[in-house]
Amino acid sequence: MVRTMSIEPLWNQLATGGVAAQTRIDARHPHDIYADIVPPGAIGLLVLLQDKPPPVETMRAIAVEVRTRVDGRWTLRLTLNEPRLRPVFAALCDDIVACTREGIAPGHLGGVVVQRIQHWRALLDREAGGLGESVLQGLIGELLVLRDLLLPTLGPLQSVASWRGPAGAPQDFILPDGARVEVKTIRAHANEVSIANLAQLDGLGDPLTLIAVRVENSQPGAAGAVTAPGLIAGTRLLLAGHPQAERLFDIALGQLRWHEHPSHHELALRPMAVDPYPVGPAFPKLIRSTVPSGIVEASYRVLLPGRKGSGLVDAP
Secondary structure: OOOOOOOHHHHHHHHOOOOOEEEEOOOOOOOOEEEEEEOOOEEEEEEEEOOOOOOOOOOOOEEEEEEEOOOOOEEEEEEEOOHHHHHHHHHHHHHHHHHOOOOOOHHHHHHHHHHHHHHHHHHHHOOOOOOOHHHHHHHHHHHHHHHHHHHHHHOHHHHHHHEOHHHOOOOOEEOOOOOEEEEEEEEOOOOEEEEOOOOOOOOOOOOEEEEEEEEEEOOOOOOOOEOHHHHHHHHHHHHOOOHHHHHHHHHHHHHOOOOOOHHHHOOOEEEEEEEEEEOOOOOOOOOOOOOOOOOOOOOEEEEOOOOOOOOOOOOO
């Protein structure tokens, strides 16, 4: 079984030696990628490349060093400059490892690695911190739908492959039959949801369901309360033994720029109800094909129709 591993234990292991050292990330990974450490504790990632990689813009948070070797290959080394950003840097390294595990030819490896670095640039260059409350709340709702609705009916691989929002799809989930699901996490008695753009409620001819995950604030460890780290850990357990599903799950988290941070454990929510709303012709919405031609984009709020039910529901 190929399992996506975290780089953190490798750094910890290398640190015990007290000398500069490297160790391969994963013997089964198709590319030469190494955890790297230089005393007294400068952690990094080293990638061996067939060709010279594209240029990387200078960053405050990490140093990027590109060198040619005597054998004609190239090395790209990332070294963390700011120890307080270690959780974010570890997530970046794990993302690079996950995104290059399959389907990347040696000649394209450098471009993929640089693309992932650029993807994480904003998070690495700004003040270290956890994800915002609204981001965590939305993630909790999506993870609840994935864990409680999709996994029991679609199985590990199809469920995780359906989670398309992190990759930039207009809806959070696109199911194997083409049906789309948009998830909104709202307060228990809320009657409105925010719609971000003209594409979010546009199924493009496919069935679309808006799922409102209703929650209330709670305390970590309280009965029925969930947190984003707890849901991620629990979902990983459900995916154990399904390596491709595990890999896709890690890639999706990387695309969301998920990283371990103490503040992520502080937001605890208690799920109260899960209400599905079919987004048919009568559902109030703005989509690109129906708004006046002069409107390029719009965000708006929708008053939800009458409550459609409570408790967990069957997967749409």
